[in-house]
Every structure is written in structure tokens, then in C-alpha cells.
Amino acid sequence: MPARPGAAFDAFLESTAPSAAERRDWTPEDGPLPALYLSHGAPPLFDEAEWMAQLFAWAQGLPRPKGILIVSAHWEAAPLMISSPAAATPLVYDFGGFAERYFSMRYETPDATAMARRVAAAMPDSEPLHQHASRGLDHGAWVPLKVMYPDADLPVLQLSIPTHDPDRLMAIGRRLRPLREEGYLVIGSGFMTHGLPFVDFRHPEKVPGWSADFDVWAAEAIARGDIGELARYRSQAPGMPYAHPTVDHYVPLFVTYGAATDPEQAATTVVDGYWFGLSKRSFQLN
Structure with a gap:
């Protein structure tokens, strides 16, 4: 436990976050923005200087989007x-x-009404989009975005997860693909391994075998663009069910893959390593 919770975040706001103002706006000449899958952490992310630096550098390397649509494990x-x-x-x-x-x-964040209309228009009659009257962003969205986009000057909307079925989530992602071409950033937010009940919090440096094995399996499938293998995680992935006692933190990646221009391409891993033994693997696809 840090002596002062969020001290690393305070240092980040002072030393690093101001450079977010240097980002240039997305233009059509940039082509589609990538589709992202990120391991989002929780409030302790604000105590992890290296992890925050990685997420901020990721956003710093992208044009400033028109808005962000994020699918979080927590909705x-x-x-x-x-x-x-x-x-x-x-x-x-x-x-x-x-x-x-x-x-x-x-x-x-600013008003996102126009963006909400655009997202709703992208959905077919078989998957109509319902507007929640009051729900805001949960920590799977706002925690990483406070680091990646600290100025909170972009419209942000969160999309719920209506199913765990990879095919249906891929189909939802495909409907979102044109938004990337219009300068919107599409993010699936989860955690590559999330076996919280089996983590030894007394030894944060320890990486359990189930977490390491699942991460290696996922990394190899991601590098091959093997969506079929990723979809067979329940039966094929080593470390199950310990790596994901519930699958809410894994399945957002299928929205990411669906939103990609070529889902079978090799993804680019941007963040790897572990936090309290959980895999932080995060990647992007064009």
C-alpha cells in the first residue's frame, strides 16, 4: 500500500500529462484509427508509474480522436x-x-449526443441500441482513460456487453468498424487474466502458472491472428478456469477484433507484463 494513494498519478499529472496538448487531431488522411484491447487495471493503476507511462505513450502515438467508444468488462x-x-x-x-x-x-467529458446517434445508427434492427438515461462510465472505462486522455476533452460513451458469445460480439464490433474510419476510437477494456480469487496479494511479484500459461497461449494466438483459437478459450486455453473464473474481462477483445479492418491480422502488443500476477497484455489492430 503506498504511503499516499495516487501519488504516482499526481506526479504523472504534473510531469507527463501536459504533453497531451501536443497531440494533433485525427484527419481522414490518417485513415482508420486502430481498434484497441486494453487491460484496464483498477484504482491501483494510479499507483503504478510505469503502467501509466505505457498507456499514456500509447495514446500519445495516435492522432487525437473525435470521440471514444469503450466496451468495459464491468457493464x-x-x-x-x-x-x-x-x-x-x-x-x-x-x-x-x-x-x-x-x-x-x-x-x-463533454456532451456525446451526436456520437450516440451515430453509434445507434450503426446497429441493425436485430441488435437495437438502448439509451441508458443516467449511467456514467465505470472504472473499466474511466480509470484507463484518465491516464490515456487526461484532459477529459473528448466525447466518451460506454457500450454494454449483452452476451459472452464470441460470434455475436464480433458482429457488434463489425458494425462499429465504420466509426474508426470516421475518427472514433473503439476500445475493448478488460484484463488478459483476471483470476482475482487466486492471487496472492502478499507477494505481488509472484506470477501464478495459470496466469503465465494463459498469457503465453493468448500471445501466440494474437500473433497469428487466430480468432478461432481465441474463441475456443474455454476448452483450449491453459490455466482455465483460474485465469478467468468469470469471462467478462476476456470477451471484450472480440468486439475489438470485430471492429478491426482485418481481424485475422497479427495484432501489435503494446503493453505486456504482470500486475500482482495478472497479465496486462494489451494490443491494437488496424
Whole structure:
């Protein structure tokens, strides 16, 4: 436990975050923005200087998007829903046991009504999009975005996960693909391994075999662009079910793959390594 929760985040805001102003806006000449899958952490991300630097550098290397659509592991809801587009919608503090500071953090993004209309128009009659009147961003969205886009000056919307079925999630992602061509960033937010009940928090340096084995399996499939293998994770992935006692943190990657221009391409891993033994593997596809 750090002496002052979020001290690394304070240092980041002072020394690193101001350079976000140097980013140039996306233009059509840039082509489609990539589709991202990121391991999002939780409030302790704000105590991890290296991890924050990696996420910020990732965003720094991309043109500044027109807006962000993010699918978080922490909103499983059917039918398919989208968060409130109102400016400065209050956040969802869907965690417990952390320092009080994290329950007072804000991420007050601008109005996203126009973006919400665009996302709704992308969905077919068989997968209509329902507008949640008041739901804000949960920690699977706002925690990494406070680091990647610290100025909170972009419209952000969150999409629910209505199913765990890879094919259906891929289909949702395909409907979102044109948004990338229009300058919107599409993100699936989860955690490459998430066996929290089996983590030894007394020894943060220890990487359990189930986590390492699953990560190697996923890395190899991602490098091959083998979506079929990734979809067979329940039966093929080593380390199951310990790596994912529930699969909510894994399945957002299928939205990412669906949104990619060529889902069978080799993805580019941007962040790897472990946090308390959990794989932080995060990647992008064009």
C-alpha cells in the first residue's frame, strides 16, 4: 500500500500529462484509427508509474480522436445499451476497499449526443441500441482513460456487453468498424487474466502458472491472428478456469477484433507484463 494513494498519478499529472496538448487531431488522411484491447487495471493503476507511462505513450502515438467508444468488462447488460451522453455524467464507482480518494475522482467529458446517434445508427434492427438515461462510465472505462486522455476533452460513451458469445460480439464490433474510419476510437477494456480469487496479494511479484500459461497461449494466438483459437478459450486455453473464473474481462477483445479492418491480422502488443500476477497484455489492430 503506498504511503499516499495516487501519488504516482499526481506526479504523472504534473510531469507527463501536459504533453497531451501536443497531440494533433485525427484527419481522414490518417485513415482508420486502430481498434484497441486494453487491460484496464483498477484504482491501483494510479499507483503504478510505469503502467501509466505505457498507456499514456500509447495514446500519445495516435492522432487525437473525435470521440471514444469503450466496451468495459464491468457493464454486462442486455439488450445492448449505451451510457448517458450528457456532459459530465457522474461516474460509476463500482469497486470497494480502496482509498477514499478514488471515490471522489471525476472524469467530466463533454456532451456525446451526436456520437450516440451515430453509434445507434450503426446497429441493425436485430441488435437495437438502448439509451441508458443516467449511467456514467465505470472504472473499466474511466480509470484507463484518465491516464490515456487526461484532459477529459473528448466525447466518451460506454457500450454494454449483452452476451459472452464470441460470434455475436464480433458482429457488434463489425458494425462499429465504420466509426474508426470516421475518427472514433473503439476500445475493448478488460484484463488478459483476471483470476482475482487466486492471487496472492502478499507477494505481488509472484506470477501464478495459470496466469503465465494463459498469457503465453493468448500471445501466440494474437500473433497469428487466430480468432478461432481465441474463441475456443474455454476448452483450449491453459490455466482455465483460474485465469478467468468469470469471462467478462476476456470477451471484450472480440468486439475489438470485430471492429478491426482485418481481424485475422497479427495484432501489435503494446503493453505486456504482470500486475500482482495478472497479465496486462494489451494490443491494437488496424
